Each structure stands twice: as C-alpha cells, then as structure tokens.
Amino acid sequence: MVSNGSGASRDFDDQAVEILRQNDLGGFTIPRHGLYPYQWNWDSGFVALGFATFDTDRAWRELETLLEAQWPNGMVPHIVFRANDPDYFPGPDVWGVSVDPPTSGYSQPPVATSAARRLAELDQSTAGRDRARALFPKLLRWHRWFHEARDPQSLGVIATAHPWEGGRDNSPDWDGPMAAVDTSGVGEYQRRDTEHVDPEMRPKKHDYDRYLALIQFGRENGWDPAKTAQSSPFWVADPGTTMILIRADRDLRWLADLLGEDDAVREIDAWIERAEDGVQRLWNEELGAYCALDLRSGKLADGLTNASFLAFYAGLNHRDRNDRLIANLRRVLGEVRFGVPSLDPAHSKFDPLRYWRGPTWAVMNFLLAQGLRDTGYEDLATRLRDDTRELVKISGFNEYYCPLTGRGCGGADFSWTAAIWLTWVSPSQTSLAA
Numbered sequence: 001m002v003s004n005g006s007g008a009s010r011d012f013d014d015q016a017v018e019i020l021r022q023n024d025l026g027g028f029t030i031p032r033h034g035l036y037p038y039q040w041n042w043d044s045g046f047v048a049l050g051f052a053t054f055d056t057d058r059a060w061r062e063l064e065t066l067l068e069a070q071w072p073n074g075m076v077p078h079i080v081f082r083a084n085d086p087d088y089f090p091g092p093d094v095w096g097v098s099v100d101p102p103t104s105g106y107s108q109p110p111v112a113t114s115a116a117r118r119l120a121e122l123d124q125s126t127a128g129r130d131r132a133r134a135l136f137p138k139l140l141r142w143h144r145w146f147h148e149a150r151d152p153q154s155l156g157v158i159a160t161a162h163p164w165e166g167g168r169d170n171s172p173d174w175d176g177p178m179a180a181v182d183t184s185g186v187g188e189y190q191r192r193d194t195e196h197v198d199p200e201m202r203p204k205k206h207d208y209d210r211y212l213a214l215i216q217f218g219r220e221n222g223w224d225p226a227k228t229a230q231s232s233p234f235w236v237a238d239p240g241t242t243m244i245l246i247r248a249d250r251d252l253r254w255l256a257d258l259l260g261e262d263d264a265v266r267e268i269d270a271w272i273e274r275a276e277d278g279v280q281r282l283w284n285e286e287l288g289a290y291c292a293l294d295l296r297s298g299k300l301a302d303g304l305t306n307a308s309f310l311a312f313y314a315g316l317n318h319r320d321r322n323d324r325l326i327a328n329l330r331r332v333l334g335e336v337r338f339g340v341p342s343l344d345p346a347h348s349k350f351d352p353l354r355y356w357r358g359p360t361w362a363v364m365n366f367l368l369a370q371g372l373r374d375t376g377y378e379d380l381a382t383r384l385r386d387d388t389r390e391l392v393k394i395s396g397f398n399e400y401y402c403p404l405t406g407r408g409c410g411g412a413d414f415s416w417t418a419a420i421w422l423t424w425v426s427p428s429q430t431s432l433a434a
C-alpha cells in the first residue's frame, strides 16, 4: 500500500488500516462499534476507497455486499441490518421492512458509484472488469430509482424523504420543513446514540421525534415511493444528494462507456442534462449559494452549508455562480481554523460541535477538494487536505471535528475518516491523490 512516508505518517497509516480491519465484520464494514453497528450506505463508498489502498479484493467486496441489499425496485437502503444489535436505535423492528437482509427504508447519496469507477480505474485485471460488469446493472437501477422515485416530476433535482436520506441529519437545511412534521403518534422511545456520544454533539430530541414520525409514515405506507412522493410530510430537494448524484451519474456513464453499455450511456446522458438545468432551482441569489428547496412549500433554505460547495464536485460550470461560491468559501475558511464547516459560522444557527450544524467532516472535505481541484482551485483543495491532516493529527480518526479548535467529535476510530486518510490525506499516499 503506502510507501515513502515519514515515520509519523506511517503510524497514522497503520492506525487507519487497523481501524478498517477492526470495523470489518466480514465483507462489510461498520462505521463504528456501538454507535453504528451495521453497514451504512455512503460510508461503504468511502470505505471501499480506503481498502483500495491495501486490499483490492476487499474494496470490491464492500460495494458488492452493499448492493446485495438492493430492493426489488432498485433502491439501495441506507442501513443494512444483518443481525439485530440493541446498541443502535432505531433497529430493524422499528423500520418493519420485510426484505432479507432487513434494511432501513431510505437510501443515501450514491458515493458507491464513484467508488466503483475508481476501483475499475485502479484494477484493470480481468477479474476487476468482471466485478465492475456485475455491479453495473445494479448501480444503473439504483440511479434510475433516484431519477424516477425521488424526482417523479422530472424537475432535475432529487428529493429526500427523510433527513437521513441526504446523510446530513440535523442540518439547518431541514429545520423549516421538519417543523411541520406531526409527532403526535411517536410516543416514548429510548435513544442509544446519546449513550455513546456526548449529547451536545448529537441531534436534539426535537429532531429525533421527527425522524421517528417519518419512519412511521414510511412504514404505514408500505415504503411505496409513489405514496412517499405524493404525501410524505418531508419532501425536500437536497443540494448534497443532487450534486453527488450528478457526479455519480458522470462516473456511471464512464463505466457504461468502458463496458460498452450504449443504451445506458444515452439514458445517463439525459439524466445529466436534466440535472444540470434543474439544479439551478436550488440557487439562492441573496446568499450566493445552492440551498435546500422544500418541494412542499416552495421555500429555499437560507443556510450556506458544506453541501452548497459540492457544485464543483458535480462539475457545474455556471461561471458567475461559481465565482460567488468561491468568494463565500474563502470568507468561510477565513473564519475557522479547520474548514469546511458544515454551516457558515456567520449563520445564527452555527453550532461548532453539533453534528451537521457546524462541525467539519473529513469525507465532505474529500468530495469538496476533488471538485475544487477539477475546477482549477488547487490552493483551496490543498488547504482542505492540510486542514484534514491536521485534524487527524490533533484528535485522531473522529467522525467529525470542531472547526474552531480541532476537537474530535462524535464516534472515535471511525471507518470513513480512516478511509479518507488512506485514500487522500496521508502524505505517503501517492496513487489516489486528489
């Protein structure tokens, strides 16, 4: 795997490999023992890239086990529950999804597709080609599910039916639409996350009540995508999911080209074209940023978040808008020691420790830096990598970090941060430098 590293970097490389090994439950990786004891969808996409630096077979396996949980309708669930583990709430019984293995009822941003492309680039063996060929139709069906089930009106933006579907659980992006969710049927429940992590770093009860009310809605409606689009109390176009899907569509198209899947190339091209137009609906002119759009009320959120800057990762080339985004990014980076915070520090809801309301995330930095580098902002991409390296050195492989002090937050020894170290941050990593 890694080579030429200094002694100290090699220690971090070894620690990162050790974390992935410890969280590997045999073909799939859990994000963190106790806090998240199952396979999570977008975590596995990042984790596959970490494994790719030292175990190609295991990297493919991570994506294969995730796709084994695909639903008949193409959806790839955000949690795969292979066995019940009382350390986590809400577990499989709460979701009431009758598939084998049991899963949650929502999806997550398709980072796994971009990981599959990266693996196919790195592993050009016949076996690697065969594995890419086997994954391709599943990925295609998953993307079709996003474009149909989560964009039934062909708006070119992707709706999320639960904050967990976009992966940025308690972002202020959702505060407006979540306020309208009726929680009267939720009743008593026992959270487990706050037994593992300082409650100051987690979503509040107000958020959890609504997370559970939305699960109840999905369950009562048999997880039917048409009913969800029609009447889910939460139906919000997410800049994060929309941008990550645009990038993933481009990577899926690359795979389709590689595999000679011409019909798929045409289908994917149409998705990309529609999304490049549609995503402009998320532009908030006053703020100079892409924001969440509540598709029920028509209201745009007012938060500049780290997802706003995924425009570069998506390859959007709206010159004036990109300039405004870069000005915003430079300002935000001037206000923190470790970028990119998940919310603008100038926003009244900025909370530097509370999950997606301020903290900096290594995985988001990795995506953002790829987009910035592709667009020619090498200095900003380098800043993000240096900041991420510093965070790991100061605090270890945490789930997320305080952008002001570098304090490690959430779960420790976290799989996706270890993976990002290996694939992008380690000074001894040369093969996948972003």
Ligand code: DGY
Pocket: 078, 089, 164, 169, 193
């Ligand atoms: C959690 O349980 O906090 C997860 O983010 C849900 O996906």
